[in-house]
Amino acid sequence: MFSSDSRYANAGTYQVTLADGSVVVVTRIPQTFPGRTVGWYRRGEGERLDVIAYQFLKDATKSWALCDANGALSPDALAAHELIAIPDPGR
Structure with a gap:
């Protein structure tokens, strides 16, 4: 369902029963590990994260x-x- 380099690739799932009795599978929120950073960037007004990434x-x-x-x-x-x-780009 997720690509191998997705933050959700190894997050796992669980089932939830809704009020109407239907069961849905939900992806767990992955644990984050900040790791080593290489510096800071001052974000400009309206600057998108995908561009910064x-x-x-x-x-x-x-x-x-x-x-x-x-x-x-x-x-x-x-x-x-x-x-x-x-973050360190090599992480």
Whole structure:
């Protein structure tokens, strides 16, 4: 369901029974491990995370790595950060 380099690849799943009795499978929220950072970047007004991820990590789909490095669960949570920690691209 997820690509091998996705933050959700090894997160696991569980089942939830909804009020109407139907059962759905839910992906667990992955544990994040900030790891080593290589510096900080001052985010410009309206600057998108995928652009920053490409600039520093050479992969626009790695915006989740920016979230992990900054202790943010989602890109929306990282939007409030003016300074963004940049993770080691080799992680």
